[in-house]
Amino acid sequence: MRQSPNDIVLVEGNNELNVQMVPIALAIEVSGISVSPTQLTTAKHEYETSLGLGYWGDPFTIRITFSNPFDYDVWVRPDYAFGHLTGEPLGYVAGTLKGFTAEELLYFRLLLDSPAIQGDYSYTVDWQKLYNVQNAGSNMPQFVYDPDGIAVLAAGGDCWLKVPAKGTATTVKNGHLSSELQVRAYECALCGMLIGSEGVKAHYAAYHPGIEIVVWSWGGLSGAYIKDTGENAMNMVYVPAEGVVGPYDLCVVANKAFYLYYEPHYRTVGGRQYLVNWKSAALDPVAAAVPNQITISPA
Amino acid sequence: MADIVLYEGNNELNVGLTPVAPAVANLSGTVTDANTGHAIEGVKVTIDGLVTYSDSLGQYLFEGLTPGIAYTITFEKDGYETVTQ
Numbered sequence: 001m002r003q004s005p006n007d008i009v010l011v012e013g014n015n016e017l018n019v020q021m022v023p024i025a026l027a028i029e030v031s032g033i034s035v036s037p038t039q040l041t042t043a044k045h046e047y048e049t050s051l052g053l054g055y056w057g058d059p060f061t062i063r064i065t066f067s068n069p070f071d072y073d074v075w076v077r078p079d080y081a082f083g084h085l086t087g088e089p090l091g092y093v094a095g096t097l098k099g100f101t102a103e104e105l106l107y108f109r110l111l112l113d114s115p116a117i118q119g120d121y122s123y124t125v126d127w128q129k130l131y132n133v134q135n136a137g138s139n140m141p142q143f144v145y146d147p148d149g150i151a152v153l154a155a156g157g158d159c160w161l162k163v164p165a166k167g168t169a170t171t172v173k174n175g176h177l178s179s180e181l182q183v184r185a186y187e188c189a190l191c192g193m194l195i196g197s198e199g200v201k202a203h204y205a206a207y208h209p210g211i212e213i214v215v216w217s218w219g220g221l222s223g224a225y226i227k228d229t230g231e232n233a234m235n236m237v238y239v240p241a242e243g244v245v246g247p248y249d250l251c252v253v254a255n256k257a258f259y260l261y262y263e264p265h266y267r268t269v270g271g272r273q274y275l276v277n278w279k280s281a282a283l284d285p286v287a288a289a290v291p292n293q294i295t296i297s298p299a
Numbered sequence: 300m301a302d303i304v305l306y307e308g309n310n311e312l313n314v315g316l317t318p319v320a321p322a323v324a325n326l327s328g329t330v331t332d333a334n335t336g337h338a339i340e341g342v343k344v345t346i347d348g349l350v351t352y353s354d355s356l357g358q359y360l361f362e363g364l365t366p367g368i369a370y371t372i373t374f375e376k377d378g379y380e381t382v383t384q
Contacts, residue, residue: 007369008384010324017326017372020333021342021379 028074028163028257030288032065032170035250041299042244060294064252065170066286068163076161076257076286080173082248082294186224186234200224200234238299250293257283324366330357330374339376346372 008017040060068074163169186195188203190211195203201224204213212227224233263279303312330342330353338357343350346361347370353359364370374382 007371009369010326010364010366012322012324012366015324015326017328017384019328019330019374019382019384021330021339021374021376021382022333023379026378 025284026069027284028076028254028286029067029069030064030252030286031067031168032063033250033252033288033290034064035060035062035293038294040294040296042238042296061172062250062252063170063172065168066161066163066254067168068165070165070259072165072259072261074163074165074257074259074283076163076254078161078252078254078286081251081253082296083251083289084249185237185239187237189232189234194237194239195234204233245296245298247292247295249289249291251289252287254286257286259283322366323362324364325360325362326364326372327358327360329353330359332379339379341376342379343375344372345375346370 008015037060062080064078064080066074066076066078161169161171186200187193188195188200188207190208193203193207200215201213204211213224213233214227215224216222225231226233258280260280265279266273303310326346330339330344331337332339338353338355340353340355340357342353342357342359344353344359344361346364349361351359351361372384
């Protein structure tokens, strides 16, 4: 028998070999993540939240599937971003995942913590509200905001994705590219060249000598016209922000994965004492990144 | 003195041999969780083609092995990293 350095040689009689086995860490995993469409443009978009009016940029949907190896339900609330893989291992995830820099290029219909997001999430049954003790939801045990900070279980409002024990949960989230993609610029009405807001006069002097323009500003608006004819001298346009165009990796992070376990106890919240039957326990964050999932092109 | 002296002619010496038990080695131990220290039941332990499983106390036992030769022993169970020694 060939002997390796790890082989053991027994002596006559009784031999004892005690072994410690290292458990393989279990964690919620992202078993599927994709975005559709995979081509977006920096189309002009403006949105006036106070008025509820506006024009959205290219819409997209992100589909993600979580798998849960545990014997209990786990709750996650993922955040998405387009970004770029850095090649560095993620500090909080054991395994082969690589790090990424998430860039703030997404603009979801409403902010996650906005009460109105409940309306969005209500389209999918997987997203569920976690209620407080005064307003226990049928799907949830009673609990209140966790003062230990183990897992933030806000009292009402927040929606979490329930990943059933030993099962999977797939959800789809709608989004729009954010205004970070674009910057406003001015376009010469005569030759189409893009010019800076401070350079309109200089542009006409350099490229259209003899044409005198008037730059005006009033009430937050501004513009320029050709003095002799009154015609518009420039148009306001949107151009892609520097470095925005190109391929992006699709990234997802759920930093506050948690589960609940039965343990009755008292909590004092807002001066009142409540009997709370369940406690929360934090799990390792969940993260995944898929390279080159989407390409942003000029409009 | 056990020497014998032979005489001229035919000599006869009958001998009764007492069998000696062959040398054997037994191997036993306990398998525990490295994190909790708790015994692990149902660990598949393999040595030289022989297989046994740890009991509820995490204990395993092989008997009748040959001493003095090199063995590779493997401990396997789902949810744990395999140990080979």
